[in-house]
Amino acid sequence: MRKKIGQRIGFSFLFLFLLITLLSLGTIIYFIVAKGAGAISWQFLTQSPKDAMTSGGVAPAIIGTFYLILGSIAFSFPLGLACAIYLCEYSPKGYIINIIRISINNLAGVPSVVFGLFGLAVFVKFFGFGVSILSGALTLGIMVLPQIISASQEALLAVPQSYREASFALGATPWKTIKKAVIPPALPGILTGVILSVGRVAGETAPIIFTAATLYKRGYPNSIFEEVMALPYHIYGLMTEGTHPAQQKEIAYGCAFILLVLVLSISFLAIIIRQRQRRKNG
Amino acid sequence: MDNNIRIEVKDVNFYYGKKSALQNVSMDIKKNKITAIIGPSGCGKSTLIRLFNRMNELIPNTKMEGTINLDGENIYSSKIDVVEVRRQIGMVFQKPNPFPKSIFENVAYGLRVNGIKDKKYIREKVEKSLKNAAIWEEVKNRLFDNALGLSGGQQQRLCIARALAVEPEVLLMDEPCSALDPTSTRKIEELVLDLKKKYTIVIVTHNMQQAARIADYTAFFMMGDLIEYDITDKIFTKPSKKVTEDYITGRFG
Ligand SMILES: Nc1ncnc2c1ncn2[C@@H]1O[C@H](COP(=O)(O)OP(=O)(O)O)[C@@H](O)[C@H]1O
Numbered sequence: 001m002r003k004k005i006g007q008r009i010g011f012s013f014l015f016l017f018l019l020i021t022l023l024s025l026g027t028i029i030y031f032i033v034a035k036g037a038g039a040i041s042w043q044f045l046t047q048s049p050k051d052a053m054t055s056g057g058v059a060p061a062i063i064g065t066f067y068l069i070l071g072s073i074a075f076s077f078p079l080g081l082a083c084a085i086y087l088c089e090y091s092p093k094g095y096i097i098n099i100i101r102i103s104i105n106n107l108a109g110v111p112s113v114v115f116g117l118f119g120l121a122v123f124v125k126f127f128g129f130g131v132s133i134l135s136g137a138l139t140l141g142i143m144v145l146p147q148i149i150s151a152s153q154e155a156l157l158a159v160p161q162s163y164r165e166a167s168f169a170l171g172a173t174p175w176k177t178i179k180k181a182v183i184p185p186a187l188p189g190i191l192t193g194v195i196l197s198v199g200r201v202a203g204e205t206a207p208i209i210f211t212a213a214t215l216y217k218r219g220y221p222n223s224i225f226e227e228v229m230a231l232p233y234h235i236y237g238l239m240t241e242g243t244h245p246a247q248q249k250e251i252a253y254g255c256a257f258i259l260l261v262l263v264l265s266i267s268f269l270a271i272i273i274r275q276r277q278r279r280k281n282g
Numbered sequence: 283m284d285n286n287i288r289i290e291v292k293d294v295n296f297y298y299g300k301k302s303a304l305q306n307v308s309m310d311i312k313k314n315k316i317t318a319i320i321g322p323s324g325c326g327k328s329t330l331i332r333l334f335n336r337m338n339e340l341i342p343n344t345k346m347e348g349t350i351n352l353d354g355e356n357i358y359s360s361k362i363d364v365v366e367v368r369r370q371i372g373m374v375f376q377k378p379n380p381f382p383k384s385i386f387e388n389v390a391y392g393l394r395v396n397g398i399k400d401k402k403y404i405r406e407k408v409e410k411s412l413k414n415a416a417i418w419e420e421v422k423n424r425l426f427d428n429a430l431g432l433s434g435g436q437q438q439r440l441c442i443a444r445a446l447a448v449e450p451e452v453l454l455m456d457e458p459c460s461a462l463d464p465t466s467t468r469k470i471e472e473l474v475l476d477l478k479k480k481y482t483i484v485i486v487t488h489n490m491q492q493a494a495r496i497a498d499y500t501a502f503f504m505m506g507d508l509i510e511y512d513i514t515d516k517i518f519t520k521p522s523k524k525v526t527e528d529y530i531t532g533r534f535g
Pocket residue numbers: 298303321322323324325326327328329330341
């Protein structure tokens with residue numbers, strides 16, 4: 001009898017914590033939707049800021065964030081996948097590989113502002129790319145690289161050994177085996193990692209402060225060597241600078257709303273891809 | 283060299299790390315015959331046949347000693363291309379392991395990875411292999427459905443078709459029926475008997491009746507040693523060793 005009551009109290013607590021979590025999540029979303037959705041209009045999405053950022057739209061920031069996502073993923077996806085393939089499929093299992101694996105996992109925990117400083121030193125200064133889309137995309141790409149490698153590794157390790165054996169037994173080379181028998185079933189897991197990285201790239205501010213972002217820029221960038229506006233940095237700017245805090249705040253919430261919709265729809269996409277593939281793999 | 287010998291095993295030892303799994307095994311596998319490998323679980327049956335297509339080298343920390351000749355040529359010689367060896371020796375695994383692809387793509391896989399691009403040839407070869415594996419009638423209207431939707435017995439015959447498509451000379455089967463019901467098992471046994479005309483077959487089996495029903499030769503292993511190897515009839519009626527008799531009469535294992 002006592003045991004049962006104990007259990008019931010335990011589960012009630014767990015439920016309570018779940019409720020608190022859901023509630024705070026719901027509050028955040030409600031808050032941003034309530035304050036931000038009103039700012040959204042066609043003009044907000046398609047025009048440049050006007051009147052010292054107190055009116056007009058945020059289109060350059062949306063476009064800038066889009067470029068940064070595209071650039072960083074174009075860099076980190078192939079590189080991360082290649083690393084994961086090497087670590088899982090080719091490398092001799094051993095001491096050194098284990099150290100590399102642990103280092104990569106630890107890299108995932110490095111604060112993003114440190115990546116920002118690294119990007120400043122290496123891409124902006126050393127390679128001379130300046131404060132630009134290129135520097136920012138590379139910095140963001142390096143930031144999410146560990147995450148992409150880990151997700152890809154996990155996905156590759158989850159592919160049953162029997163697929164590899166079947167492929168080798170049919171006279172496939174190691175490379176063909178990886179390409180045709182291992183990567184296809186691992187792809188949804190790999191893509192999930194990539195898509196979640198897209199969410200991080202879209203939202204991070206610190207890595208682009210010194211490497212890519214600018215508060216205001218006339219028109220759209222013409223090359224990857226130009227600096228850009230970006231949504232998270234735009235929010236930061238609107239809330240910390242300028243002379244019309246009230247109007248700026250409204251625009252900042254509008255930006256936050258756009259970011260939220262972007263990140264949530266990306267996560268949703270990840271879930272759909274995974275579900276579909278799971279059905280396909282029986 | 284005896285023209286009727288396809289695989290010649292000479293003084294083979296095999297180790298997983300320090301642990302020995304086969305000791306001093308020598309045996310000849312005859313062309314166009316079915317050779318059964320029997321013995322208690324863990325005696326090295328899988329290890330032996332996986333040496334025939336060099337699958338064991340995918341496992342780290344293993345060591346092989348001795349020679350294995352395929353048609354007189356040592357497949358462990360450094361001049362030999364392992365990919366070529368594996369193409370000549372097909373393998374069917376204990377648990378059916380079709381790829382999560384369509385039935386058609388499963389059978390076409392071996393052709394594609396061997397560089398064959400001719401669509402018509404691939405189509406014909408897929409059909410022929412599925413017919414040879416006695417599964418064509420069951421799948422001909424659903425070739426582009428996912429292979430994982432087939433029953434276990436159908437999946438195993440699909441795996442046989444997949445192995446046959448690359449035209450191997452030898453077919454290795456590692457307890458191909460152990461995960462199957464009696465009806466599927468019977469179908470596969472009939473199929474194996476039929477395939478003997480064109481292929482040399484080595485089949486590992488846990489089931490002694492199965493060995494007695496289909497094999498021409500039977501090898502009995504225990505703890506990594508080849509105890510006795512002879513014509514199947516002889517092994518099952520007049521074994522020359524006491525342990526063999528004990529095993530086939532079910533006194534242990
Ligand atoms: N990958 C492996 N690593 C270490 N030992 C193994 C491995 N595979 C098999 N063995 C060992 O080798 C011996 C023979 O195994 P196996 O050839 O699979 O036997 P069988 O197929 O006759 O049941 C067993 O003792 C088994 O534990």
